[in-house]
Amino acid sequence: MPHYALLKLSQKFELSQDESAGYLAALSIPKAYQAGEEIARQGEDATHCAVLLDGFACRSRHDVGGDEQILSFVLPGDMCNVESLLLNPFDHTITAQIESRVALIKHADLWRLIGHHPRVGYAFWRDTLIDAAIYREWAVNIGMRNAYARVSHLLCELYVRLKAVGLINAFNYALPLSQQLLAHATGLSVIHVNRTLKRLKDEAIVTVQPRAVRVHDWDRLCAAGEFDPAYLYSKADPA
Amino acid sequence: MPHYALLKLSQKFELSQDESAGYLAALSIPKAYQAGEEIARQGEDATHCAVLLDGFACRSRHDVGGDEQILSFVLPGDMCNVESLLLNPFDHTITAQIESRVALIKHADLWRLIGHHPRVGYAFWRDTLIDAAIYREWAVNIGMRNAYARVSHLLCELYVRLKAVGLINAFNYALPLSQQLLAHATGLSVIHVNRTLKRLKDEAIVTVQPRAVRVHDWDRLCAAGEFDPAYLYSKADPA
DNA sequence: CGAGGCCTTGAACGTCGTCAAGTGGAGTGG
DNA sequence: CCACTCCACTTGACGACGTTCAAGGCCTCG
Numbered sequence: 113m114p115h116y117a118l119l120k121l122s123q124k125f126e127l128s129q130d131e132s133a134g135y136l137a138a139l140s141i142p143k144a145y146q147a148g149e150e151i152a153r154q155g156e157d158a159t160h161c162a163v164l165l166d167g168f169a170c171r172s173r174h175d176v177g178g179d180e181q182i183l184s185f186v187l188p189g190d191m192c193n194v195e196s197l198l199l200n201p202f203d204h205t206i207t208a209q210i211e212s213r214v215a216l217i218k219h220a221d222l223w224r225l226i227g228h229h230p231r232v233g234y235a236f237w238r239d240t241l242i243d244a245a246i247y248r249e250w251a252v253n254i255g256m257r258n259a260y261a262r263v264s265h266l267l268c269e270l271y272v273r274l275k276a277v278g279l280i281n282a283f284n285y286a287l288p289l290s291q292q293l294l295a296h297a298t299g300l301s302v303i304h305v306n307r308t309l310k311r312l313k314d315e316a317i318v319t320v321q322p323r324a325v326r327v328h329d330w331d332r333l334c335a336a337g338e339f340d341p342a343y344l345y346s347k348a349d350p351a
Numbered sequence: 352m353p354h355y356a357l358l359k360l361s362q363k364f365e366l367s368q369d370e371s372a373g374y375l376a377a378l379s380i381p382k383a384y385q386a387g388e389e390i391a392r393q394g395e396d397a398t399h400c401a402v403l404l405d406g407f408a409c410r411s412r413h414d415v416g417g418d419e420q421i422l423s424f425v426l427p428g429d430m431c432n433v434e435s436l437l438l439n440p441f442d443h444t445i446t447a448q449i450e451s452r453v454a455l456i457k458h459a460d461l462w463r464l465i466g467h468h469p470r471v472g473y474a475f476w477r478d479t480l481i482d483a484a485i486y487r488e489w490a491v492n493i494g495m496r497n498a499y500a501r502v503s504h505l506l507c508e509l510y511v512r513l514k515a516v517g518l519i520n521a522f523n524y525a526l527p528l529s530q531q532l533l534a535h536a537t538g539l540s541v542i543h544v545n546r547t548l549k550r551l552k553d554e555a556i557v558t559v560q561p562r563a564v565r566v567h568d569w570d571r572l573c574a575a576g577e578f579d580p581a582y583l584y585s586k587a588d589p590a
Numbered sequence: 591c592g593a594g595g596c597c598t599t600g601a602a603c604g605t606c607g608t609c610a611a612g613t614g615g616a617g618t619g620g
Numbered sequence: 621c622c623a624c625t626c627c628a629c630t631t632g633a634c635g636a637c638g639t640t641c642a643a644g645g646c647c648t649c650g
Contacts, residue, residue, distance in 0.1 A: 173491050175577065181494045183487050195484075198477040203484055230469065237476045238437040240483065245434075245442055247486035248422050252412050254494045255420045255538030259638070291597070299494030301639050306598065322596075322647090338414065498606070530629065540607050545630065561615095561628075 131229045138225055139163065139215040145208040147288075151192055152206040158196035160216040164188055167212020168287055172296065173204045182297040184246045185270065189277050191239055197222060210288050245344060254299045257338065262298040263308045264337030267318055271327060272343055283327040289320055312336070370468045377464055378402065378454040384447040386527075390431055391445040397435035399455040403427055406451020407526055411535065412443045421536040423485045424509065428516050433479055436461065449527050484583060493538045496577065501537040502547045503576030506557055510566060511582055522566040528559055551575070 127135070142165050145151055151162055151169055169186040183204060186192055192206050197219055226233035246269075253265050274285050291309065295302045312318050317333050319326045327333055334341060366374070381404050384390055390401055390408055408425040422443060425431055431445050436458055465472035485508075492504050513524050530548065534541045551557050556572050558565045566572055573580060 171487075173487070175491075175495060179495055181491045183490055195480050198473065199480050199484070204487060227469070230466070230472075233469075233472070233476075234437065237472075237479070240476070240480060241434050241438050244479065244483040244486055245438070247483055247490060248410075248412070248443060250490050251422055251486060251493060252414075252420045254490060256414060256418055302596090303598085303640080304638055307638095310598080541628095542608080542630085543606055546606090549630080 127232065127235065131232050134225050134229055135232055138217045138221040140217065142213040142215050145169075145212045145214060147208055147210050149208050150205055151208055151212075151214055152196070152202055152204075154203060154205045155201050157200045158193055158202055158219075160218055161194050161197060161222055162192035162206075163215045163217070164190050164192060165213040165215055167214075168209045169206050169212055170209055170293070170297075171204050171206050180296045181299065182293065184243065184250065185273070185297075187273055187277060188279065191236070194236055194240055209293070242344060249343065259298070259300050259304050259308045260311065261337050262300065263294060263305060264312065264317075264333055265339050266294065266297055266337075267320070267325060267327070268334055268337045268339035269343065270325070271330075271333075272341070283330065284324060286324050288323055289325060290322065291320075294320075366471065366474065370471050373464050373468055374471055377456045377460040379456065381452040381454050384408075384451045384453060386447055386449050388447050389444055390447055390451075390453055391435070391441055391443075393442060393444045394440050396439045397432055397441055397458075399457055400433050400436060400461055401431035401445075402454045402456070403429050403431060404452040404454055406453075407448045408445050408451055409448055409532070409536075410443050410445050419535045420538065421532065423482065423489065424512070424536075426512055426516060427518065430475070430478055433475055448532070481583060488582065498537070498539050498543050498547045499550065500576050501539065502533060502544060503551065503556075503572055504578050505533065505536055505576075506559070506564060506566070507573055507576045507578035508582065509564070510569075510572075511580070522569065523563060525563050527562055528564060529561065530559075533559075 140160075145167070151164075152158060154173070164186050166188045168188075169192070171183040171186060173181050173183060175181075186206060192214070193202060196202055222236075226236070249269070253262050257265065270287065270289075271280065271285065274280050274287075279285060291302050291305045294300075294309075295305045298305065300308075309320050312320075312333075315332070317327075317329050317336060319328065333339070379399075384406070390403075391397060393412070403425050405427045408431070410422040410425060412420050412422060414420075425445060431453070432441060435441055461475075465475070488508070492501050496504065509526065509528075510519065510524065513519050513526075518524060530541050530544045533539075533548075534544045537544065539547075548559050551559075551572075554571075556566075556568050556575060558567065572578070
């Protein structure tokens with residue numbers, strides 16, 4: 113089983129022994145965050161980049177009224193705040209949703225690594241481009257689709273991304289998807305999310321429980337979410 | 352007046368004579384696109400990157416029903432599809448909204464340039480990170496705000512970004528913002544955009560005409576759009 | 591056993607979308 | 621100069637999707 117942090121990074125650029133070793137050497141001893149703790153804060157000038165080793169986190173923005181919009185999910189292997197290498201201050205917040213482990217890399221170390229191994233830099237760049245693709249997809253999701261499709265699409269995305277890192281077990285995945293969280297991610301109200309989940313469950317498409325999601329009918333879930341399985345350049349089969 | 356294409360790129364990395372020259376040398380003779388023509392197409396494997404020299408374009412995604420979601424605006428100096436360097440096929444479409452000039456760079460030339468001048472590569476990377484910040488902002492806009500704030504926010508963004516490239520003239524800017532386009536950008540219906548613009552005009556905040564926007568009261572426009580003037584790391588004053 | 595989350599359900603309201611008809615300006619041709 | 625056309629904008633009426641308010645149920649944890 114390769115290191116999560118390498119798994120995603122080397123999708124396009126097969127990193128050499130040397131490159132992988134350099135990257136792994138730069139990683140700090142993992143730091144644990146509890147559910148609700150902030151891994152990166154809006155407005156702060158970061159000195160480190162962070163890689164999520166395991167757990168589950170969300171990028172989000174808060175407005176003055178205390179309202180929240182979730183911008184994307186951070187899954188094991190994902191970089192949290194590479195942006196901070198080039199853009200400061202950080203413009204959103206990353207919050208651990210469950211207990212999570214994070215490895216940090218000093219900016220200076222990362223710059224040195226990239227200087228010596230440009231391909232590692234390209235892999236990081238590519239990673240941020242995939243993040244951007246996710247943001248685009250979310251804009252489409254929130255802007256064009258109704259509640260039923262929005263929620264379905266979100267569950268599809270999570271399925272495919274978790275599949276890519278081996279965290280799917282027979283069409284089930286273990287994630288604390290509270291209805292509140294889904295509401296903030298889809299731009300809907302909790303109550304409407306609840307109604308939508310009820311419908312998806314009644315239709316025997318998918319069951320969302322407080323700590324686990326069970327996909328009963330992947331094809332109909334994709335159809336409901338107008339989900340393109342080629343999403344995110346992943347070649348993962350659903351099963 | 353510096354070259355538009357350099358203006359944006361060298362915001363953080365003051366490019367040296369050498370670096371700038373290398374970049375400019377890689378640019379092709381500008382190619383003209385008419386309004387409605389596609390500069391980059393969803394699904395295609397690009398061989399070139401494109402820089403918008405002047406004009407106005409939109410990134411957008413189309414769904415099966417022919418519906419469209421605009422994902423962001425492409426203004427003079429902006430890169431169109433750097434993504435294609437690292438991610439293929441291209442996952443959305445870029446369409447010229449008015450007659451526009453575009454310079455192309457062969458991927459191979461760009462890779463060579465970046466290889467010789469890493470800082471140019473970092474500048475490109477930074478540019479794609481700002482694009483990502485825009486997508487995040489749009490997700491917030493569409494997901495959290497009502498029609499009034501959404502439209503206002505969009506107008507604020509355009510104002511600040513055009514200001515940064517010197518295309519604002521005494522609180523006016525010349526852009527073909529049809530109500531249809533605004534609708535696709537905000538996830539609203541044309542009719543509701545119309546109602547919203549009427550209200551903004553009646554309140555003497557901003558007037559949007561088919562080919563020009565006049566900002567009467569910048570402060571109230573920001574307030575209406577819950578717009579943070581520090582948006583996009585721009586230090587541009589409104590006036 | 592009690593308290594506090596989160597989920598669930600119902601009812602009323604409102605924002606925004608749809609449908610339909612009408613207005614106005616720009617370009618074209620008589 | 622005046623129809624005529626086309627297209628975008630405008631306005632009104634109506635309905636739907638989704639929100640808000642309110643109350644009740646369930647599970648977890650102290």
